[in-house]
Amino acid sequence: MSETVSPVMFLILAFATIGGAVMMLSTRNVVHAAFWLLEIMVATAGLYLLLSAEFLALVQVLVYAGAVSVLVLFVIMLTLRRREDAIRPYEPSWAGTIIAALFLGALYMAITRFVPVIAEMPEKVPGVADFGREMFTTWMLPFEVASLVLLAALVGAVWWSKGGDGR
Amino acid sequence: MSPVLSAVLKFFAALGIMLVNGVVMIYMLRKVLGHLHIRLGPMHVGWKGTMQTLMDVLKLLTKEDVTPRAVDRWLFRIAPAVVFVPSLMAYAALPFSNTWRIVDLDTGLLYTFAVLSLVPIGILMAGWASANKWSLLGGMRAAAQQIAYEVPLLLSVLPVVLVAGTMNLGGIVEAQQGYWLGFIPGWFALNPLMWPTLLVFMIAGLVEINQTPFDMSEGESEIVAGFATEYSAMKFGLLFLSEFSNQFIMSALGVTLFFGGWTLPWIPAEMNHAFGPVIFIAKAYIGIAVMMWIRGTFPRVRIDQLMELGWKRLIPVSLVLIMLTGLFVKVVG
Known part of the structure; x- marks a missing residue:
């Protein structure tokens, strides 16, 4: 593995992760949302791989992409009584907006106060x-x-x- | 050779193995099942019907690709690729010989299982997208089987990892060199302590790749063709190509883990190294023939029986096996 992370690969994977998250939240179809979740998990495994965390990436694929998302899909498909129920109406609410705003604030604070810890790299991975x-x-x-x-x-x-x- | 070029060549080599394997296995399936049923199988196209599958490939390629109106268009289109790509990726870690392998991964075993665990998701996707009750039932069965049998499959290979001391597939083969009592090959399959493990691996492996007697996701006698009902032409071809390829991979894994991989006993190491890939592929096809033998012999089990076997029997059994093997390794090793 090279010392620096390839910027092209990083950009592709970052785009896949964030784009997948946006698609997952914006789609009205719960089954599609579950498949987007799966895509995010695989892309995250790719990010781990870029960081030379081979074992973590494989476990991410095996457990999260291979098992957890199957479970999510399974539960969604079992609980849908009709196929048309997969498409959910858009239901904005004040409570949801407030929680989202609070989360955004917490995230902003966490990012602005973040001090990167740069540990000494070992000789070999x-x-x-x-x-x-x-x-x-x-x-x-x-x-x-x-x-x-x-x-x-x-x-x-x-x-x-x-x-x-x-x- | 530049790394990019060699990576591209390796990719095409894996794709080539996968395609040729598909053609060979369809012919083999027809012939083996035919003879098990005391009939001849294909006989007319080419010598003993050898050209039959090539003609079938041409037929699949030129057929009309029908997309029913009610399907979920995007998922319907992506699903064959989601089934196909992991199946292709799984070739990467297989050790065809001590030098012939696409990548030499320290976590090869885990990698292969991680990649294969994505296949049922594609099947579930195909089943859902088809907007057909049979397809959905097939997809759901594939998902249920996979959730239930992933755990015993992974647990069943852990004793091998414990004894071999590595997850590198090549390393596991090397751990099986040498002889017991001077003449019995050191293959794990010949070690009586490993027999329960081998049995659990065979059952869970057959379930994981949807093979008879566990092919309830296809179940043509009850749910038409399961997840593949609405697929036609090359999309159908891709679904089945990856099914055959998964069979090859599971067989190759079994050969690697239990039957000494690319080596044969009682012949010099240079011979093993020279003919490694040939020996490996021959062994893998013997494993496939055994799967076909099982397919021609056993009736399909019921889905509830299968679930009970997985959750209530195989998981506890494989946990106990890991503990016993751990103790054994600690005491003897």
């Missing part, structure tokens, strides 16, 4: 083996905590979908 060693030694405890949280969510989802009282 760490491979997946180095990553695994680091994750299961230094970051062992956070990893286990995260997996416990996910397990609790999983058990909760099963309990909930059964009706709650062991039926």
Whole structure:
């Protein structure tokens, strides 16, 4: 991998990510929105790849593009009672506008106060083996905590979908 | 050679393998299934019907491309490409020999599965865009199968990674060199401890590429042709080309992970290196023949049985297998 990120590739991927996000928000068809979400996830994986984060990019494709977005599509298609229901009316509301404005303000503050942390680059890009060693030694405890949280969510989802009282 | 030129050549090489594989496999499918059914298969065009599939390709290319009025136009057009492109990308990490591979990835195994996991999305897209109940049912089945079987498939290859100590597909092949007791090849398929893993891999792999007995997304006896119902001409051709190609990739992965990849036992290493790609492709086609044998022998399972098998049996079984293999590696290694 080269030391500098190729600007052409970066521009293409950045355009794909931001353009996809705009398309996802502007389309009225929820199924199209889900497919745009998928496109954004793949483009984000491309951005990770540009940063030499090979493992992260692959996991992004496998988990987010390959599984989460299938799940999103699946749920959307299961809950639509008729095909025409996929096209949602445009429903502006004050609450939504206020939340959007607050989020925009928070984002603006975060970007203006952002101080880039430039760490020292390692000699060579760490491979997946180095990553695994680091994750299961230094970051062992956070990893286990995260997996416990996910397990609790999983058990909760099963309990909930059964009706709650062991039926 | 300049890197750009070599990348372009490698791309066309992968595309060439994919196209030739499609033509060869259709002929093979007809012949193998024909003989399993005690009939001859195609016999008239060319010697023993060998030219039949070429004629079929010409037919597909010159057929009228029908787009029904009710379809979701954009998704309908993109879907065959969304199925085709990941299938083509999956060739990148396959080790045809110790030097013949498109890229040498340390995460080759993960890469192949990540790319293949995009195929069912294209199928779901095709199913939805067709605006047809059968198509949608086919697409939904493909998605449900994929959600259920992605986990056991990935978990089933982890014991191999644990024993080989690498996710590089070439490295996994190299870990299978050498002999047990002096003469049994070191292939993981010949290690009794790996047999449950191999079984889980075979089942989950067949589900992942929608092969009989798990091809409910196509299910021609119940939902016409599933996701492909509304497709015609070369769009249909692309959908099926990638299906055949996925079969080749899954078989090649099985060969790499369990059957020693490009190597043959008991012959000198120079011979292995010289004939690597030939051996690899021959092994992959033996795997495909086994898939066709399964296809000609087993009835299609029901979708609810399939879901139960995936969630309630294969996932716990593969988790236990990983734990046992981990213990084994820790104790022995």
